[in-house]
Amino acid sequence: MSNCLRVAMIIQSYYPRVGGAERQIASLAPLLQRDGVELQVLTRRYPGLSRFEMIGGVPVHRLPVPGPKPAAALVFTLAALPVLRRFSPHLVHAHELLSPASTALAARRMFGTPAVAKVLRSGSLGDLAKLRKRPMGARRIQALVTGLDAFITISREIEAELAAAGAPAEKLVFIPNGVDSRRFAPLAEPERQALRRSLGIDGGPAVLFTGRMSAEKRLDQLVRLWPQVRQAHPQATLLLVGEGEQRPELEQAGGKGVRLIPPVDDVAPYLQAADLFVLPSATEGLSNALLEAMAAGLAVVATSVGGASDVIEQGVSGRLVPPDRPDLLLEAINGLLAGPELRRRFGQAGRERMISEYSLPSVAGRLKELYERIYFGSDILA
Structure with missing residues (x-):
């Protein structure tokens, strides 16, 4: 045979x-x-x-x-x-x-x-x-x-x-x-800073979402929270990369420090340039965007739905929050933006897991x- x-x-x-x-x-x-x-x-x-x-x-x-x-x-x-x-x-x-x-x-x-x-x-x-x-x-x-x-x-x-x-x-x-961990490998800091400049990301921390802009992703909730993030971190920028039925609404709602970026063939540069990845979904299977972010060595904040609870080790590679608690989502984002060393440790642990298991x-x-x-x-x- x-x-x-x-x-x-x-x-x-x-x-x-x-x-x-x-x-x-x-x-x-x-x-x-x-x-x-x-x-x-x-x-x-x-x-x-x-x-x-x-x-x-x-x-x-x-x-x-x-x-x-x-x-x-x-x-x-x-x-x-x-x-x-x-x-x-x-x-x-x-x-x-x-x-x-x-x-x-x-x-x-x-x-x-x-x-x-x-x-x-x-x-x-x-x-x-x-x-x-x-x-x-x-x-x-x-x-x-x-x-x-x-x-x-x-x-x-x-x-x-x-x-x-x-x-x-x-x-x-x-x-x-x-996930292809080689494709999303983190860059050395001088290369990363050059990449940030080429993407128009200023010196403040960049919080990233990549993926489909649909209702179940709850990006509208994230955009509504952003002024409160900016109160604690005035230079923080929210980058939303992708396309979907919710994009027009997000374009209207987006305020200071929110950038909507059209879909790109390769999201790796944005992952390599960002400081934190956020996935605020109401429901998921196993998000490819989440796996890619962790492979890129990013600390992540995600709602505890679908495969996120399997992939993220709470307090080791990221923060998990209930999907109906925007207050805890805000707290997790602000906490990680205030802790660059914690972000680094979370990102390293997440990347190691992507290489070994995914x-x-x-x-x-x-x-x-x-x-x-x-x-x-x-x-x-x-």
């Missing part, structure tokens, strides 16, 4: 639409391919995009999804099945429990193709919560729990939600997101191991 595995990845959107899940696929694809995994991506086709494209050496099939949401999910599945039949993958890997997982389950039933689903988010805006609100949501969850071969969980919170929904423990596999090669290896265990059986490729 050949050791080459064919894996079809199904995701709601893909490049040039970029989010955390898309970046994970793009980052892991070269490592998986180098290790003998042949990949193809199936995603939705948005206006202006071609039906087929090679991206980073991976074939990407974009499928039409006209009509309202319930019909669109069905149309996507029906369009995906012929593509899957032609590719004949050994395994289907869905990213999200909505239409990608439903399509994977359909392939499992029609072709007998083993299928796994990665659950992207937990909480009130998470995958399971969204699915429960859909028509026949409870039945769909039960079908996925019984029909899929495994669930990839990126946080212990997601793992607990799946267990409560009836997923057997043997189907739950914890594999976190990965490296891309480690995550890619764990994924391939899961694929092999499900398709070949645990004793064939030992």
Whole structure:
């Protein structure tokens, strides 16, 4: 039997639409391919995009999804099945429990193709919560729990939600997101200061957010807190890097010391130039932006939702605060801005953890191991 595995990845959107899940696929694809995994991506086709494209050496099939949401999910599945039949993958890997997982389950039933689903988010805006609100949501969850071969969980919170929904423990596999620690390596101080000047960051401390500007990130709350941060640290600047539906509101609300920066292809320079990273989300899966910040050696302040509680060691690599306590968020930001030596220690501890536990090669290896265990059986490729 050949050791080459064919894996079809199904995701709601893909490049040039970029989010955390898309970046994970793009980052892991070269490592998986180098290790003998042949990949193809199936995603939705948005206006202006071609039906087929090679991206980073991976074939990407974009499928039409006209009509309202319930019909669109069905149309996507029906369009995906012929593509899957032609590719004949050994395994289907869905990213999200909505239409990608439903399509994977359909392939499992029609072709007998083993299928796994990665659950992207937990909480009130998470995958399971969204699915429960859909028509026949409870039945769909039960079908996925019984029909899929495994669930990839990126946080212990997601793992607990799946267990409560009836997923057997043997189907739950914890594999976190990965991060390229070399790409985000901290700079020597002279280089860092030169970079800050080139980015227009003055001598005061820079507090950074990178990512999607959507409601669940609660950036509006952070902007409202900023005048109080400036009272304690008059030279502090808040840098918000990204795009999203909340950006126009943030542009109107932003005051002195708040800079909104358009999305950039590479966030590494901003991470290397900043002094502190803040993630004030109401809900998360495992934030790639958080992992990148820690890989860059930044101290972090984050709400204790999703994978942040797994990644950040309270008082060792950062500060965790409850998502409904803006007063504690303010206190944590001000405390770390006042303590450069504490920031340095937190940043160093966080980077060391990213290197040892969240490296891309480690995550890619764990994924391939899961694929092999499900398709070949645990004793064939030992």
